[in-house]
Amino acid sequence: MNHEAPLLEVGFLTFNLSTVMMLLVAAIIVFLIAFISTRSLKLKPTGMQNFMEWIMDFVKNIIKSNMDWKTGGRFHVLGITLIMFIAVSNLLGLPFSIVYGHELWWKSPTADPTVTMTLAAMILVLTHFYGVKMKGTGHYVGTFFKPMSFMFPLKIVEEFANTLTLGLRLYGNIYAGEILLGLLAGLASSGAVGFIGAIVPMMAWQGFSIFIGFIQAFIFTMLTMVYMAHKVSDDH
C-alpha cells in the first residue's frame, strides 16, 4: 500500500512522473472520446454525437440551475471539460493499478491531492477573476462585506474553505476508493481462499467506485458553477 512515487526533480520543481503520466493518459482519453465522437457531425445526431450532446446539455443544465445562461454560457466549455476530465480520471484507477519496482505508476490522477487541489485552486482563482471582470472591482470587493461588514473574516475563511473542500472531497473519495481496491487486491492475491473471498466485495466496490467517480465529477462541476454564480450573478 505504501508505494513510492516516481519523483523527478527539475531545478526547483518536483514532478511525480506517475501523476503526470496519468494526467496525460486521462487527457488523451478525453480528447479521443470527444474528438472521435464529433467527427461526422450531423443535424440529425447519431451514436456518439448523441452522447456528447447529452453531456453538453447536462452541463448546460448544471449552469442554468445556478445562473442565467447569458452569464453562464461562457463557462460551458470549462464545465464540459471538467466533468469529462474528472470522470475519466476517477475511473482510470479502477480496473487495475500498476506498481513497477516499488513505484506506483498507474492510478487515478485525482487520487493525488496535488492534482485535485490544483484544479480546485484554479476554479477558485477563475471565480475571482470573473467576479472582477464581470462585476467590476468595486462590486467584487463589496461582496466581501455583505450582508454585514463583520462578516468579512468569515468571507475570507469561506474562500479558503471552498478551495480546500472542493479539492479534498474529490481526492478523498477517489483515494479511499483506490485504497480499498488495493486492500481487496492484496487479499485476492494472498491465496485461493482470499481470492474467492475477495471477488464479491471487489465487484461491489468497483461498481460503487464507478458510481462515486461519476458523482464526484458531477459534484465538482456543480460546485464550480455554484462558486462561479456566487461571484458573477446579481441574485446570489
Added chain:
Amino acid sequence: MFLDNLVLGAGGASLNSGDIIATLVIFIVLMLLLKKFAWGPLMGIMQQREELVASEIEAAEKARKESHQFLEEQKSLLKEARTEAQSIVEGAKKQGELQKEEILTVARNEANRLKESALREIESEKEKAIAAVRDEVVSLSVLAASKVLSKEISEADNRALIEETIAKAGEAR
C-alpha cells in the same frame, strides 16, 4: 502508515510543485484543444440545429397560414362559381321559357294563318263549285226546257231568262 498518505503532497516529503504546473498545463491545453476540435463544432451544430428547428417551425407556421388563406380563397371561388352557375342556369331557364313562348306564338300564328288560308281556299273552291253547278244547272235546264218546249227560242234569251230565275232562286235561298 496511511496517515502519511492523507497529507498534502502524499507519497513524497516535499510538495510536488511540478505536478501543479503539469496539472494546470495539461488541463488548460486539453480544454483549448477540445474547444477547438470538439466542443466548438458540436456547439456550432447544436446552434445550427436550433436555428433550423426555429426556421422550420416558422416555415410550417407560414405554410399553414398560406394554406389557410388558399383554402379561404378556394372556398370563396367555389361559392362564386356556384352562384355563377346558378345564375347561368336561371338565365338559361328564363331564356328557354322565352323561346318557348316565342316558338309557341309563331306556331300558333302560323297555324292560324294556315287555317285561314285553308278556309279561304275552301270558300273560293266552294264558290267555284257553286258557280260550276249553276252553269251546269243552267245548261241542263236550257237543254231540258228546249227538249220540253221543243221550241226553238234563241238560246241567248233563254239563258238570260233562266239565269234570272236561278238568281231569284239563289236570292230566295
